[in-house]
Each structure stands twice: as C-alpha cells, then as structure tokens.
C-alpha cells in the first residue's frame with residue numbers, strides 16, 4: 001500500500017537534482033567565508049527577496065531566533081501573536097536565550113494581528129515600569145491559522161505602523177513562497193516592509209535542511225554573530241546549501257500543485273459525514289478540520305488513518321491537520337479521501353477516545 005503522508009511539508013525528501021547538486025557541491029570553511037556554494041545561495045536568496053544580504057541557517061527556528069537576538073536586547077519587548085510558531089513552538093527561545101519579553105496579542109482567524117491592538121500594546125518609552133517595545137513579528141503564511149496568506153496591503157500597513165512607532169518588523173516567512181503563489185504576487189512585495197525575514201528551504205521546497213535569513217547588511221552582520229553564539233556556524237556546509245539552490249531554482253512554482261491538491265482534498269473531506277472542514281479558508285497547502293463524531297476523537301481517527309496508510313497530525317482533541325506536499329499526488333489525494341471515508345464508517349473508537357497524547 002502506498003502511504004500518503006500528510007503530516008507536514010517538512011517530511012519532503014531531497015529531489016534527484018538536489019542529491020546530484022549536493023554530491024557535486026564546491027565547498028570551503030564557511031566560518032572563514034570560504035564556501036562558494038553557501039555564498040551563492042545567500043546571494044540568490046537576498047536577490048530573490050530584494051534585500052541587501054542573507055544568511056544560511058540550520059532551521060526556521062534558528063532563523064527566527066537569530067533575527068530577534070540581532071535586533072533586540074535583554075528586556076526589550078516583541079509583539080507577537082498567540083498562535084505564532086515563534087511563540088508556541090520554539091521553546092520561548094527569545095526569552096530563554098535572549099532575555100526578550102514577548103507581548104502576546106490574540107491572532108485573528110486570518111493570521112493577522114489587529115493594528116489597533118498593536119498600537120494599544122506599544123509601551124510608553126518614558127515610563128520606567130515597562131519593557132521597551134522594540135519589534136513586531138508576523139507569520140506568512142500563518143501555520144496555525146490554516147496556512148492563510150497575509151496580503152501585500154496588510155504587510156504594507158503593518159510596516160507603516162512599525163515605522164511610525166519606531167519599531168522593527170520581523171517576518172517569519174517559513175512558507176512565504178506559498179503566500180506569494182496563492183496571492184499571485186512577487187515575493188518581494190510581500191517582504192518589502194520587513195526589516196528581517198526568514199524563509200525555509202526544507203518545507204514545501206523539499207530541501208533536506210536549512211532556512212535563510214534576509215535583511216540589510218548591518219542586520220545580517222549581527223545575525224551572523226548571533227548564529228555563532230547559538231552554535232549554528234557550520235563548516236563545509238555547501239553540501240547542504242547546494243540543495244537549497246536547487247530548491248529556489250526548481251521547486252517554487254510547483255507549490256501551486258500542493259495548493260490545488262489541498263483544495264481538492266478539502267472539498268472531498270467536506271463531503272464525508274462526521275468531518276467538518278471550512279473549505280473556503282483553505283488558501284495554500286494546509287488544511288485543518290475537525291471530527292464531529294462523538295465516538296471518534298482526533299487521536300482515534302488519526303490512528304485509524306495510520307492503519308489505512310494515511311498520515312495526518314493531531315493538533316487538538318477534535319482537530320486534525322493535513323499538509324499537502326511534494327510527495328502527494330492528485331491520485332494520492334483521491335486515495336486519502338476514500339480511505340478516510342472508510343475509516344469513519346463502521347465501529348466506534350470508545351476504547352481510545354481521550355487516551356492518546358496530543359498537543360494543542
């Protein structure tokens with residue numbers, strides 16, 4: 001049976017072109033600035049984003065962390081959404097390692113922060129009781145808000161707001177190319193207002209490892225220092241960066257296929273009794289849906305699906321996430337839908353309801 005793995009787009013494996021590029025990569029000691037492949041990737045990434053410079057890092061988490069470490073001091077405050085990856089899933093690294101205080105605002109269903117709420121959250125710089133507001137961070141696409149893309153207009157508005165209040169804007173653009181493709185805009189327009197951004201090569205773009213941080217030259221110099229102190233300066237890392245180059249050259253446009261498959265799967269799931277999915281909210285490659293059957297909670301359904309050769313992620317007691325990716329074809333989507341219908345058909349899951357671990 002062919003497994004349909006929809007747990008995440010991070011499960012994607014390097015393409016044959018990536019493996020060839022990795023084998024053939026010219027390398028050097030990147031801490032000495034000697035690795036030509038890393039340099040090429042960084043130049044490509046900066047040009048693609050319309051920024052002065054870029055820095056190759058090990059992961060999206062490291063990209064977000066070094067971006068904040070480079071721009072915020074101890075006791076500075078970062079305005080962040082309560083569903084942001086950097087707030088929920090990165091061990092509170094900004095606080096744990098940077099002494100940076102998160103000011104958490106409720107995220108709106110479309111992944112945006114309300115601009116009035118941001119203004120209200122900005123601290124009076126003359127009052128010594130408060131931390132200093134320093135930076136706003138946004139996420140595009142927004143993972144926990146159904147992969148929703150934040151528009152160019154929104155990015156412009158929040159950038160303007162940040163500048164008017166003397167704040168910096170960081171963009172967690174782990175899936176920024178998904179946003180650009182879904183919106184039909186040049187990625188440069190989406191990142192123009194960000195002082196710093198990070199995007200991932202290792203998600204929908206299918207590279208095995210790595211993310212890139214982009215911004216001004218002085219910012220990247222500071223981010224490079226921050227990368228060193230968190231142990232992220234690597235040596236002959238061109239062997240990995242080579243796959244990132246292929247990802248940028250060959251894997252961006254095909255993300256549209258993942259989006260098309262996501263629409264088809266969401267429509268199919270909506271037809272299955274016992275599932276609730278808001279098809280309209282599916283804009284990129286991420287689908288969230290819920291089981292409404294009292295006898296089948298999310299851990300139970302995901303366990304049944306695993307047996308049927310379909311992998312998905314539990315994100316709440318009733319909530320499940322499916323992420324379309326490079327290894328999932330249109331035929332796989334049909335198979336997944338059929339297997340889900342069967343998994344929800346006959347008996348109950350009473351013995352497993354509530355017993356599995358899940359994270360919300």
Ligand SMILES: Cc1ncc(COP(=O)(O)O)c(C=O)c1O
Pocket residue numbers: 010058059060061062085086139141142143172174175200202211
């Ligand atoms: C929006 C977002 N930002 C950052 C990350 C972190 O990336 P990594 O897993 O490479 O640390 C993820 C990972 O899924 C993500 O979804």
